[in-house]
Amino acid sequence: MRRPPLQTLIALVLTAVWGAGLGIAHLRGDIPFIDGAEATLTNLRNVLGGSRQPPDVVTIVAIDDEASRQAGHYPLPRATLAKVIDAIAALKPKAIGLDMLLVDPGAEADDAALAQSLRQTNAVLAVAGIFPESRQRVADDNKEPLTRIPSALQFLEPQQRFAQAAANGVVNVQTDKTGTPRFVPMLFRSGERIEPSFSLRVASAATGEAATVISDHIKLGDRVVHTDTGYLMPLSFYGPRGTIRTIGASAALTGQLPEEAIRDHIVVIGATVTGGGDVFPTPFDPVLPGVEVISTSITHLIAGDGLVRDRNARLIDLGFATGLPVVLVGLLAWRRNTIGLIVALCVVLAWLSININAFKHGIWLSAAVPIAAAMPPALLFGAAQLWLGRKQARHFAQQSELLQRIQAPGLAEHLARDPGFLAEPVRQEAAVVFIDLNGFTGLSEAIGPTAVRELLNGFYDLVDEEVTACGGAITSFMGDGAMILFGLPQPKDDDAANAACCCIHLADRMRGWFGTLPDTIASRIGFKIGAHFGTVVASRLGVHSRQQITATGDTVNVASRLMEVAARSNAEIAFSNDLLQSAGRDSEPYTEGKLDGPIEASLRGRAGSLAVWLWRSRA
Structure with a gap:
């Protein structure tokens, strides 16, 4: 359905x-x-x-454990940091980004040295935004694009002398629920003030191209930077730590920086020291240094591979x-x-x-x-x-x-397997049995409809049990009688024998059933059975909405008339000679009663006579 x-x-x-x-x-x-x-x-x-393999765009100069050991402590003294910057600047990088906050004042001489180093190179310093919650959400309910960018309570900016010596950019990243840095915002807001990200500022400084904010994306010179809602740039990590080329800051202090890794590259200086705290979980590394996260975003901006x-x-x-x-x-x-x-x-x-x-x-x-x-x-x-x-x-x-x-169980199961069963009429050999109650019409007038119904139900149950046990199919119950076929759904060699056996078992059951009925009922009714074997036409009769499987032909008419022969001969069963020849007259069931014949009997509505055998129980 x-x-x-x-x-x-x-x-x-x-x-x-x-x-x-x-x-x-x-x-x-x-x-x-x-x-x-x-x-x-x-x-x-x-x-x-x-x-x-990431594009050869960014080199990380890491303030690692070795650099901290050489400097004597962490964070590095600003004079030492100035030396690292000078060593890098001498090899002509495109830009230097300092992924570190310089918000607190240090020793005067050290701060002056660092400011001097910053003024002599193309550098960008980190600014940190402080947000009211750990993860900023962006609403798209305002037509003005800039109102959708992450909004910080305030910015933590470098000391003024450092801010005047280099460009600044906000270094925050946006993490998902797993803590993985998923986006780098390109723009940040605090009140009416809008600041670019550290990554965007470094990329702009390296290329010498200004960033332009469009309604749904950012342009860096002529290149389009595809961004998500709120000007967020997605991150695609290249691999575990060290996938982006990383050189220890101690190499800068000892003059061992490889020129090919610095010249015409963007250099990002950041901390990878153990216990530094600036690490993030990523699909490839549970503790990827923050400087490598930032370097990944800068690489995306320059190479366009994010x-x-x-x-x-x-x-x-x-x-x-x-x-x-x-x-x-x-x-x-x-x-x-x-x-x-x-x-x-x-x-x-x-x-x-x-x-x-x-x-x-x-x-x-x-x-x-x-x-x-x-x-x-x-x-x-x-x-x-x-x-x-x-x-x-x-x-x-x-x-x-x-x-x-x-329908008989065998026919119902066969119909379920083969819905086309007998859709077209089939001629075949079959045994046909009729059973009918004598005197039922007069009895039904005397005992009323309720008692009639109970009597018929008992009769139907009895017939159904014996027919099913013998392998027959009840094609219809007709008031106080039934028509039974042996040969459906497929004809078998023992159909006639099964039919004869069923007739004798039915006669035995009917006598036993009568014995259970009140005398007022049992004395007024009897039964008769007729059985014949021959050619029938098995088919479905009726319209499409209601059909019945049955058999038609002379064999059916003869079997029905044989009940009259049984009744007028005071016999329980009238077998046609054709059925007994097919079934055999020497089988055990016949010994339970007396089988007489053959006799020539005339049938109502049929010319000539028919050889008939009459069976009566010995009782």
């Missing part, structure tokens, strides 16, 4: 509304209850993609969030069997392949949003299908039980 079209349409509409709602919410920004799943799935896609997650990518997510669940629910409504599940699985695998390949090629399509859009409708619809399927199964079981009551 197919699901009613209206019910399917309602399910599809509700599914589309749910998916579109999630997609639109995702289009306006990240969805809190989905963020954790998206973070995990993004890390998984990063790992599946594997580590890769992830693209902009409004267009989110529009694609909206399409998948709406379309995927609708397709899955449609497939489940179309096919509820293995084929439907396989096709649905193929659709999911196709979407998964698109998603992973897009990520591999630098396009970040959401994995969690389509899953969240598809799973609840598919599971609810599937559960509803299971419930309806069980309900239908119960309905079919009840119909089958009713069919078993109306």
Whole structure:
């Protein structure tokens, strides 16, 4: 049975509304209850993609344990930091970024030396934003793009002498629920003041190109920087720590900096010292130094190899969030069997392949949003299908039980396996048996309808049990009689023998049943049985909405008339000679009574006579 079209349409509409709602919410920004799943799935896609070689753009000069040991303590004295900067500047880098906060004053001489070193090179200093919560969310409810950028309570800026000697940029990154740095905001706000990020300022200083803010992206010179909502640039990590070339600051202090790693490169100075605290978990490394996170974002800006997650990518997510669940629910409504599940699985695998390949090629399509859009409708619809399927199964079981009551069990089972059974008439050999109650019409007038019903039910149960045991099929109950066929659903060699055996067992059961009835009833009724073997036409009779399996032909008429022969001969059963020849007259059942014949008997409505055998019980 197919699901009613209206019910399917309602399910599809509700599914589309749910998916579109999630997609639109995702289009306006990240969805809190989905963020954790998206973070995990993004890390998984990063790992599946594997580590890769970063473009030769940035070199990290790390203030590591060795540099701290040489300097005598950490943080480095600012005079020592000035020496590191001078050594780097001598090799002509494109720009130097200091991923460290210089907010507190130091020794006057040391601060003066550092300021002098900064003035003599193209340097950018770090500014830190303090936010009211650990993770900034961006609303898309204002048409003015700049109102969507992360808003800080205040900025922690370098000492004024350092700020005047170099450019400044905000160094904060945005982490997801797993603590992984997922975005680097390109712009920050504090009150009416807007500041560029450290990464954007370093890239601009290195290229000599100004950054331009457009309504939905940023341009660095002629190059487009694809950003997400709120001018967030997604991060795509290259690998574990050290994947971006890292040189210890002690090499600068000892004059051992490799020129090829510094000249025409962007150099980022940052701390990797043990216990420094500036580390982040990433898909490739649980403690990736913050300076490498920043260096990754700078590399993305210069090389253009980062992830693209902009409004267009989110529009694609909206399409998948709406379309995927609708397709899955449609497939489940179309096919509820293995084929439907396989096709649905193929659709999911196709979407998964698109998603992973897009990520591999630098396009970040959401994995969690389509899953969240598809799973609840598919599971609810599937559960509803299971419930309806069980309900239908119960309905079919009840119909089958009713069919078993109306048709013989063998015929009902055969019809279930072969719905076309006897759709066309079939000529075949079969044994036909009729049984009828004598005197029933007069009795029914005397005992009333309730007692008649109980009497007939007892008669029907008795006949059904014996016919089923002998392998016959009751084609119909006709008031106080029944027509029985031996030869359906397929003719067998022992059909005649089974029919003869059934007749004698029925006679025995009928006598026993009469003995259980009140004398007022048993004394007024009797029974007669007629049985014949020959050619019948088995078919379905009736219209399309109501059909009955039966047999027609002269063999059926003869079997029916043989009951009259039995009645007028004071016998219980009248067998045709044709049936006994096919069944054999020497079998054991006949010994239970007296078999007389053959006699020539005339049949009502039929010319000539027929050889008949009469059977009476010895009782």
